[in-house]
Structures are given as structure tokens and as C-alpha cells.
Amino acid sequence: MTTPLLDIQTWTSEQATRRQAWQASYLAMYASVWGGIVTDPALMLVPIDDHMVHRGDGVFDTCKCVGGALYNLGAHLDRLEQSAAAVHIAMPCDRETLIGLIRDTVRAGGKAEASVRVLVSRGPGGFGCSPYDSAGPALYIMVTDLPPSFMDTHPEGATAAISAIPAKPPFFAGVKNCNYLPNVLMKKESKDRGIDFVISLDANGFLAEGPTENIGIVEADGTLAFPKLDNILPGTTMLRVVELARELAARGEGPANVLFRNVTVADAEAAAEMLIVGTTPNVTAVRRFNSRDFDHALEAPVYLCLSQALESDILANDALRTAVG
Numbered sequence: 001m002t003t004p005l006l007d008i009q010t011w012t013s014e015q016a017t018r019r020q021a022w023q024a025s026y027l028a029m030y031a032s033v034w035g036g037i038v039t040d041p042a043l044m045l046v047p048i049d050d051h052m053v054h055r056g057d058g059v060f061d062t063c064k065c066v067g068g069a070l071y072n073l074g075a076h077l078d079r080l081e082q083s084a085a086a087v088h089i090a091m092p093c094d095r096e097t098l099i100g101l102i103r104d105t106v107r108a109g110g111k112a113e114a115s116v117r118v119l120v121s122r123g124p125g126g127f128g129c130s131p132y133d134s135a136g137p138a139l140y141i142m143v144t145d146l147p148p149s150f151m152d153t154h155p156e157g158a159t160a161a162i163s164a165i166p167a168k169p170p171f172f173a174g175v176k177n178c179n180y181l182p183n184v185l186m187k188k189e190s191k192d193r194g195i196d197f198v199i200s201l202d203a204n205g206f207l208a209e210g211p212t213e214n215i216g217i218v219e220a221d222g223t224l225a226f227p228k229l230d231n232i233l234p235g236t237t238m239l240r241v242v243e244l245a246r247e248l249a250a251r252g253e254g255p256a257n258v259l260f261r262n263v264t265v266a267d268a269e270a271a272a273e274m275l276i277v278g279t280t281p282n283v284t285a286v287r288r289f290n291s292r293d294f295d296h297a298l299e300a301p302v303y304l305c306l307s308q309a310l311e312s313d314i315l316a317n318d319a320l321r322t323a324v325g
């Protein structure tokens with residue numbers, strides 16, 4: 001046999017020498033299976049018998065830490081709990097404990113700006129399909145560097161087009177579960193086609209969402225419309241942008257009206273503006289959708305006021321900021 005058999009000491013010293021360039025942004029990880037936090041990327045591992053690994057049996061959510069505070073954490077944890085309940089995974093701890101663990105892990109990462117992934121898995125225990133084989137749910141918290149928002153790296157705005165990958169069936173679209181293969185294939189398609197965001201269509205041909213972001217349009221009369229929530233993930237950013245837009249509309253600023261409705265490809269092509277929203281892109285202006293150019297996308301009024309409103313909310317709305325401490 002030529003493949004080495006590694007004992008625990010050899011394995012550990014081998015791993016210590018194998019830090020990879022792409023791990024430079026990995027700051028800290030908590031795992032309930034160890035009951036602690038590590039900051040050495042060589043240790044940031046998940047057991048292969050966790051059903052999240054071999055069956056995709058888990059749920060997750062991603063939020064961000066900006067200026068030392070977690071933005072809109074309550075909305076992310078609500079969605080995480082709803083996702084876990086939908087697939088019958090018990091939360092491994094109560095909300096207060098979870099917030100404490102998240103804050104501890106972000107603190108251990110040592111940066112005021114960070115991306116925070118919280119994963120709740122079926123847990124370790126055998127390799128069968130049955131969730132009943134697992135010994136109990138597990139919690140993983142992964143803190144990495146915060147990527148810049150899309151408009152910071154692409155100040156000219158985004159291109160978008162309809163994807164060849166269909167939207168997930170409604171139940172799976174609405175649960176942020178660890179089966180992201182359709183989203184992965186959409187991301188691959190966008191890279192392969194040289195398009196910033198591809199947008200899936202639902203079974204009725206209406207616009208659904210991007211791989212990891214929501215889509216909205218501004219109609220000619222100033223109405224901001226997002227697709228109905230039935231076939232998409234209810235994005236925390238989209239829902240907050242809707243609240244901000246309604247506050248602005250009530251003051252006679254921003255969009256004339258805000259609603260959720262079925263959006264066709266023709267509606268999007270005829271729109272005055274198109275927006276991409278999500279935790280990473282914030283509010284992003286689309287400059288081209290399919291073959292339609294949005295000529296003044298960067299000066300478009302609804303984009304300008306909503307991107308500014310969301311940025312101020314992220315930086316200064318103390319009611320939605322949980323200090324890491």
C-alpha cells in the first residue's frame with residue numbers, strides 16, 4: 001500500500017502545514033460538536049458523518065457584521081428558525097445562547113467587518129438517508145472577511161439575464177436549506193455567460209430570484225414591485241428595503257408605491273429601473289437586462305434613494321444593530 005495511513009499525531013502535524021491561500025479570509029469557527037471556537041483554518045472542519053455533508057440535510061443563514069455590529073440579526077435568526085422548523089430540525093440551543101455564541105465567534109475573528117454564516121445541521125450519526133440516524137442537531141458558525149458590496153467593485157452597475165436553470169419548487173425555494181445545487185448552477189451559468197446575475201423563472205414563467213439575491217423592478221409610474229413571496233426566499237434585505245421604501249413613499253419620496261406581484265420578463269424589460277438586493281449586494285442597480293439597456297441606471301431615482309436609505313440603516317439604525325462587544 002502506497003497511500004500513507006495517518007495516526008492522529010501525524011495527521012495533526014500534516015494539517016498544520018497545509019494552510020491554503022483561499023483560507024486567508026477565514027477568521028473563526030464555532031462548532032457545537034467541539035463546544036468551542038477555533039481560529040486556525042486547518043481546524044475548520046465538519047464531520048463527514050454529519051447529514052449536512054452527505055445528504056445536504058441542514059439549514060443556514062448568512063448575516064453581516066458592519067462597524068462592530070450584526071445588522072438585522074433578528075430577521076436572519078427568525079428565518080433560520082423557520083427554515084429549521086420547516087425541515088423538522090430542532091434548534092440546538094435557545095436564541096439567547098445562539099446570539100452569545102455568534103457574538104463570541106465574531107469577537108474571536110477579531111474584525112469589525114465580517115460575514116457570519118450560521119448552519120444548523122441534522123448532526124452526525126451514520127451515513128444513511130434517515131434523519132433519525134443522527135444523534136441530534138449540530139450548530140456551526142463560520143466568520144469570514146466581509147466581501148465588498150457589488151457596487152463598490154462594479155461602480156458601473158450590473159448586467160442581468162434570464163437563467164436556463166428553473167426556480168426551485170416553492171417549498172424548497174422558501175427554506176434556506178443546504179441543498180443549493182440549483183443556485184450553484186445559476187452562479188456557474190452567470191460566470192460562464194459573463195453576466196453578473198442570472199434570474200430564474202418560476203413554473204408559471206414569472207421572475208423568481210438570483211442565485212443568492214432578490215430582484216425588483218420600478219415601473220414607469222414609479223411603483224416598486226418585487227415578485228410574490230410564494231416562489232422565492234424571503235430575503236431579509238428585500239423585506240427591509242420594502243419597509244424603507246414604504247416609509248419614503250409615505251413622505252412623498254422614493255417610489256410612488258411598493259408591492260409584491262407576479263413580474264413577467266416583458267414587465268422587467270419595460271421597467272424604468274431594475275434592482276438586485278441582498279446581504280452582499282445591498283441595493284445594486286441593473287444597467288442591462290437581457291438586451292434592454294437601462295441608460296441612466298446609476299442616476300435612477302429609486303435606486304439612489306433606496307441604496308442610500310439601506311446604507312444608513314446598516315450603519316446607523318441602532319434598533320437593528322446588535323453590538324458584538
Ligand SMILES: Cc1ncc(COP(=O)(O)O)c(C=O)c1O
Pocket residue numbers: 062183209210211212213214233234235236237238277278279280
Ligand atoms: C436564494 C436566495 N435568495 C435571496 C437571498 C437574499 O437574502 P438576504 O437579503 O437575506 O441576504 C439569498 C441570500 O443568500 C438567497 O440565498
